[in-house]
Amino acid sequence: MNKENILRSAEKIKDELIRIRRDIHAHPEAGRQEKRTSELVANKLRELGLEVRTNVAETGVVGTLTGKYPGKTILMRADMDCLAMEELNDVEYKSQTPGLMHACGHDSHTTWLLGAAMILSQYKDELHGNVKFLFQPDEENDGGAERMIQDGALENPHVDAAIGAHVWPALESGKIGVKYGSMMASPDRILINIYGKGGHGGVPDSCIDPITTACQVQMALQTIVSRRISPVESAVVTISRIEGGTTHNIIPEKVQMEGTIRTLTYELREKVPKMVENIIKGVCEANGATYEFIYDPHYPPVVNNDEINGFIEEAGKEILGSENVVKMVNPTMGGEDFSYFQLKVPASFFVIGTYNPSKGLTNPLHNPRFNIDEDILPKASAVMAQCAIDYLSNN
Secondary structure, three states: OOHHHHHHHHHHOHHHHHHHHHHHHHOOOOOOOOHHHHHHHHHHHHHOOOEEEEEEOOOEEEEEEEOOEEEEEEEEEEEOOOEOOOOOOOOOOOOOOOOOEOOOOHHHHHHHHHHHHHHHHHHHHHOEEEEEEEEEOOOOOOOHHHHHHHOOOOOOOOOOEEEEEEEEEEEEOOOEEEOOEEEEOEEEEEEEEEEOEOEEOOOHHHOEOHHHHHHHHHHHHHHHHHHHOOOOOOEEEEEEEEEEOOOOOEEOOEEEEEEEEEEOOHHHHHHHHHHHHHHHHHHHHHHOOEEEEEEEOOOOOEEEOHHHHHHHHHHHHHHHOHHHEEEOOOOEOOOOOOHHHHOOOOEEEEEEEEEEHHHOEOOOOOOOOOOOOOOHHHHHHHHHHHHHHHHHHOO
């Protein structure tokens, strides 16, 4: 199972991987609706001789490759759902479903993980331990990773480590990016209802104005990042929607505010919502208003495991060359529910570059013209396969 064999195996399946990816891209499915995609995945895994479990957390699929020799189990994950947006690419494999598009690259994730299964299944008799290939629904909305864990995806056999990867249009095609420590933020949501006393806009002294109060809350919340958190730590407190009132001469009874809190560590994630509520409470009390604060914790932050990162980094160097492995310096304030696996087992998430201006591939994720450099598909499959081999060989 040397790297030359892995690379040759990957190159042989390149055309098939491109075909699979284009098929999935043309038929995007929203979270918990990935029936066609999961059927495609399950059929391919069965064709490879893997033990396959379907309908995990509704539409998830888990394929298990059992090596000839005993050992640990590594899980490799891909997400399958798309985004609710219209595709504007002019390609033959453009989305055939109005209002849905694979603009976040999950079609690629699914494809390169199938490619890793195609490669590793050839070396089953040389493997020590097991590889679980997990295809997850609903990453974009409600955290399909957590539901798959609750449905037993980490057991039978028990998973000892996990790896996941994401396309990354900010990184040059053919390179991978590895981030030590905190990599992605927790994309938590907040809802604030501020209640006042409505009345005539010409006599504000007889009212309690929730609009004025909401404006003060919005401004005061900005002091959390600038004055309450260390300058060497990162956090975001954003109010993205304020709604209240019906016309020019009526002070309303209520204003609603909605936004997000983003933190990169478990510790800061615990502290910031309390800071937010303290400010809301103080401002409302000063204005005679009352409030309701709803904090909706979404995904935990993605915090990578150093040991697993080491396997990813070395596998990348083996397959792509050291010049194509980038150590990322800055985290991103975007979120990823791969973090749920990290709460359970040593796990790391890395990125695979797809930026290629010579092919016109420069658009960001979640853009209606986002597309990938398909040359990355066999390379990504080879890196994933090498990660699994290296981990199992060393454990």
